[in-house]
Amino acid sequence: LTPQLLKAIWKERRDSLKAIHLAESLEEVAFVRGEPNAFEREIYPLAGRKPFSRPKAESPVKYLEMLECLDANTIIVHSIFIDRDDVEILAREGASVVLCPRSNLYLSGALSPLPLLKEAGIPTALGTDGLGSTPNLSMWEEMRTLWFYARSKGWEITPQEILTMATYQGARILGLQDLTSLKPGQEASFMVIRLPWDMSPQEMASFVLFQGDLYLEAVYIKGKRVL
Known part of the structure; x- marks a missing residue:
C-alpha cells in the first residue's frame, strides 16, 4: 500500500x-x-x-x-x-x-x-x-x-x-x-475434550496442548453441536 x-x-x-x-x-x-x-x-x-x-x-x-x-x-x-x-x-x-x-x-x-x-x-x-x-x-x-x-x-x-x-x-x-467464558447468558461455544485420567490444571494444559485434538469429542457453536 x-x-x-x-x-x-x-x-x-x-x-x-x-x-x-x-x-x-x-x-x-x-x-x-x-x-x-x-x-x-x-x-x-x-x-x-x-x-x-x-x-x-x-x-x-x-x-x-x-x-x-x-x-x-x-x-x-x-x-x-x-x-x-x-x-x-x-x-x-x-x-x-x-x-x-x-x-x-x-x-x-x-x-x-x-x-x-x-x-x-x-x-x-x-x-x-x-x-x-x-x-x-x-x-x-x-x-x-x-x-x-x-x-x-x-x-x-x-x-x-x-x-x-x-x-x-x-x-x-x-x-x-x-466469549471465552462459560456462564449464564453467555454464548455457549466450546469444545469437549475427554481426559483419560484425573489431572492437575498444569497437567491438563500440557495434555490439551499435545494430545487434545486426539481426544476431542464434541464442538459446540452457540449452543449447537457441530461435531
Missing part, C-alpha cells in the same frame, strides 16, 4: 480494528529502508506495478509510526523482524500482535521475539495465516510449533500461556473476550 492509502485508511477507520501483515521478511525491511529488494525487483514487474515513492524508515514498525498508522486498534500480524525499539513503540501505541508459527518458520525461518513482547505486556495471540504457507489450519499444530520453537530458543513459556494465546488472547485482541 502507498503511504497515502495507509494514512487514509487509518484516518477513516481510527476507531475500527485494523490488521496488517508487518515485518514478515527481510525483503520488507529492505523495502522500507529504501534498499534493493525483491518487491521492486521481481514482484512489482510481475504484477505490472511501478515502485512508488515513500519515506525511508529503519524498520517496518518505525515506518508505520512515521505515517501515524499505529494505535490501540492495530493488530500486527507476524512481526518477525523487530527489535526492542520496535517493541517499545508497539507497547506505547497499544498495538497487539498475532504470531503464525508454522507460516513464519516456513517463509522466514524465525518467529517474533516473544520474550520481548511478553516483557512489554503486548497482547499476543496465535493465528494460522493461510493455506499458501501451511498444510492445514490446525491451531493445535500452531501451538505445538510455538512450544518446540520456544524450547529450542530457551524461551520461558508454559503450556497454559500457549493455550491462552490460542484462545483468550485472540478473543481479547478482537474485543470478544466475553
Whole structure:
C-alpha cells in the first residue's frame, strides 16, 4: 500500500480494528529502508506495478509510526523482524500482535521475539495465516510449533500461556473476550475434550496442548453441536 492509502485508511477507520501483515521478511525491511529488494525487483514487474515513492524508515514498525498508522486498534500480524525499539513503540501505541508459527518458520525461518513482547505486556495471540504457507489450519499444530520453537530458543513459556494465546488472547485482541467464558447468558461455544485420567490444571494444559485434538469429542457453536 502507498503511504497515502495507509494514512487514509487509518484516518477513516481510527476507531475500527485494523490488521496488517508487518515485518514478515527481510525483503520488507529492505523495502522500507529504501534498499534493493525483491518487491521492486521481481514482484512489482510481475504484477505490472511501478515502485512508488515513500519515506525511508529503519524498520517496518518505525515506518508505520512515521505515517501515524499505529494505535490501540492495530493488530500486527507476524512481526518477525523487530527489535526492542520496535517493541517499545508497539507497547506505547497499544498495538497487539498475532504470531503464525508454522507460516513464519516456513517463509522466514524465525518467529517474533516473544520474550520481548511478553516483557512489554503486548497482547499476543496465535493465528494460522493461510493455506499458501501451511498444510492445514490446525491451531493445535500452531501451538505445538510455538512450544518446540520456544524450547529450542530457551524461551520461558508454559503450556497454559500457549493455550491462552490460542484462545483468550485472540478473543481479547478482537474485543470478544466475553466469549471465552462459560456462564449464564453467555454464548455457549466450546469444545469437549475427554481426559483419560484425573489431572492437575498444569497437567491438563500440557495434555490439551499435545494430545487434545486426539481426544476431542464434541464442538459446540452457540449452543449447537457441530461435531
